[in-house]
Amino acid sequence: MSNINLPPLGVYVRNEFTHKKDSKSYNGKTFGRLIGARSLSNQAMQFQVLLDTGALFTGLPANAICFKEDAPKRELIDCQMWDTISSDIELIQFKTLLYMPCTVKLKSEEIIEGEYLFSIDHIGDQDLSRDPTEWKMFHAIKSKEGNFHIYPQYRIKFLDDALCSSEEGLSEYTFNETIYRLGS
8 A cells, every 4th residue: 555544743834845936825834734645666755734724735745844833944855864665555653652752863964853753664565675674664753843754763763761771872783684584
């Protein structure tokens, strides 16, 4: 399935993604509800937002969406590091992680603070989601600055004092390169 429902989060959409350049509202933001996501292999994740004006906008990239009216503008590469690897996706909202504080290491190497919202898993069986060296789950993060980030787990450090007490950095870990199988 290439479309999934998302938790209906209140968001702002940057009007430059929904209005013509010569529009008087082009530089503003419009409030709405994040309602869905769409994945097409080798493209940025696409999001659906129902604006408070009643318009349903589809195909919005992560950097079109923010949580604060004064959120600084980010380039797409800072909001989503990689293209999707499958058109088949699934939503997971890990209850243990929900709203947990975290830091995210952006592609630019900048580290920002935020909180976990939900995850999108690539589940196709004819694409890169089957390759352990390529498979990445995207985790949606609401940054303190107000932007929406979709990042893989190896770029996120969770900071819950009750559950995460290690000072060890993310750079100490590697990604899985093994396909585990049991003989049949």
